[in-house]
Amino acid sequence: MTAPPISALAYSPDAATGAAPAILAVRQLRLTDFRNYRQLRLDCGADPIVLVGANGVGKTNLLEALSFLAPGRGLRRARLDEVCRRARGEAPGAAGWAVAATLDTPDGRLAIGTGLEAGRAEGTLRRAVRIDGRSAASQTVLGQHVAAVWLTPQLDRLFLDGPGERRRFLDRLVTALHPQHAGDVAAYENALRQRARLLGEGNRDPHWFTALEDTMARHGVALAAARADTVHRLDAAARLGVGPFPRAALAMAGEVDGWLATMAAIDAEDRLRAELGANRLRDAESGTTCCGPHRSDLAVRHLDLDLPAAEGSTGQQKAILVSIALAHARLVALSRGRAPLLLLDEIAAHLDAERRDALFDEVVALGGQTWMTGTDAGLFAPLAGRAQVLRVTDGSITAA
Structure with a gap:
């Protein structure tokens, strides 16, 4: 018999809200046709949550x-249709998927819903977002309410993989501090793709290129400036270290980043427009x-070993990645008045006891x-009495 979802702290999202807590916490999570979950309702406390279970559940x-x-x-960078629940051998469900959450925030209770639905054009799909029941124009509005950062086993190769992975990781950190950053990244990347398509087609209409390159210059310099601010502040925090985790130094490396270090943003915009037009x-x-x-x-540099992070051992790279994530969480808590949601997948398996x-x-x-x-579950024993420990089986959650 499948056990029903449990309420870890006998908390009811429908209870009186009371004073707004100075935290960001998911108090109820509801999934519909998401991956292996047909239907799930999980009521949560605000404390850390540990999910234990076999691989693949x-x-x-x-x-x-x-x-x-x-x-x-x-966190998997999946296509929207890949997230739909499916039985073995079946295509994704036609009804789409949905994630809904009730959150406590410093501003009070908030309901967020997002999922896959049919787009305006026949045969297209889009990601819908609703905040307190009202449709949002775009998913970028989520950044105004939720800061979330995650570490997964795939990120263990962050310092060895190409710069694209590090930019994506950094952009998540930046969005947690600068909510508008996600919109700048989306606008820049959309204009970048359109310009590349026109160039590939042999289009030489200067009006199209001027408009696209103006968009790229404005949003590109804005996103570069937000990255620079975040890296500057995070570098100061990461140099302090966190307990036995290593100290780190961070810096941006790139042509536009160099411009911003020596000129005003408006001048960097003009230079990027000129470079795009000339090239x-x-x-x-x-x-x-x-x-x-x-x-x-x-x-990224490992300060305690005085070498680039990529040259450290696998364990050293893991430790410095955790150190950066914790320093960033402290920085967000100070800057936005609330710590971000930290999503740490298989985080304890490759760390020593200390x-x-x-x-x-x-x-x-x-x-x-x-x-x-x-x-x-034994790896999380030091959290006894300080965290909610839940056991995950295939499609259900019970108290561990």
Whole structure:
């Protein structure tokens, strides 16, 4: 018999709201046709939450659902139709999927809903977003309400993979501090794709290119400036270290980033417009846009070893990644008055006991809501009495 969802702290989202807590916490999560969950209702407390269970039962799916409460494609960067629940051998469900959550925020109770629905054009799909029952124009509005950052096993290669992965990781950190950043990234990338398509088609209409390159200049410099501000502030925080986790130094590396270090943003916009206009033929021949913030990189250095993060061992790279995430969570808590939602997938498996204890102490001290997953409940024993421990089986959740 399948156990029903449980209420970890006998909390009812329909109860009187009382004073608004100075936290960001999911108090109820509801899933419909999401990955392996046909229907799920999970009532939560505001404390850290540990999801334990065997591989493949849906722990990461829950974190992915939570990641859709923030702008972007979620922690797996999946296509919208890939998220639909499906039985073995079946195509994705035609009805789409939905994630709904009731959150406590410093501004009071908030309801967020998002999911897949039919687009305006026949045969198209779109991601819908509703805030307190009202439709939002775009998913970027989520960043005004929810800051979410995640670490997954796939990110263990962050310092070894190409710069695109590091930019995506950084942009999540930036959006947590600058909610409008997600909109700037989306606008820039859309104009970048349109310009590349026109170049590939041999279009030479200067009016189209002027309009697209103006969009790229405005949003590109805005997103580069937000990155620069975040990296500057995060560098100061990461240099302090967190307990036994290593100290880190961070810096932006890129042409536009160099401009912003030496000139005003308006002058950097003019220069980017000029570079894009002058390089149309070159970009058409090479099939790539040679100048812009899409070519920037995040440089990370392990200060305790005095070497680039990529040259450290696998364990050292994992430790420095956790150190950066914790420093960022502290920075968000100070800047926005609330810690972000931290989604930490299989976080304890490759940390030694000292670092596990330090991680658990830090997430409790942050005062926000952190979600962690693991296959071995014993690794989370130091959190006894300080976290909600839930057991995940295929499509259901019970008290561990």
